Amino acid sequence: MTDVPEIRLVVIDPSGLHARPAARFVQAASRFDCRIAIRHDGREADAKSLIAILGLTLRPSSEISLVADGPDADAALAALRTELTPYVGSPS
């Protein structure tokens, strides 16, 4: 994916991105048609798959980026940023 919208975030929740917020995130991502991925530490997970996201084992201070590719990519990233609000901050 080149030249697609991307936002960079850092996990701030003391429990990391645990099962419940990850599940909410998958449900939110699945409402969009575009392809959405979470990247972390050289790995990439399908944002519409809980097992893929849990497999990233995101912890406090984990840096992630969300990338989306498709007609509704900008709307998807905005919605997912909102969905993650309590759990992430901006990278320093």
Add this chain to the structure above:
Amino acid sequence: MSLVLISHSRMLVDGLAEMVAQIAGDEVYVATAGGTEDGRLGTSAPRIEVALREALASGSDGTLVLLDLGSAALSLELALEALDPAERARVRVSEAPLVEGAVLATVQASVGASLDDVASAAAGAATLAKLPRD
């Protein structure tokens, strides 16, 4: 899409059903069959058959079954034999670990995934990383 959770322990599947509802929401129908008919630890083909029928009657196009150990599989086979072939064709049995498989399956079912995709998500539970790779 619905789920059937089978365990030797009623408390275990009741707790698991509560947990998946909290994680994935309550849009996915989850039927449980835990313990024997007289409340002991064990599995019961008639109780499993009731759970399968409840799940199939919930209006879903298919149901994924997750189970724990040993005789759960034998009791499940007996319960499946009691269904007619058309009903059996809508049932998929997962090899996934019960807890992780149930959570992954319910979340994917909650976003409208097909039985194949839900079964595939549950199957991935067997190799899911729990600790970060250092």
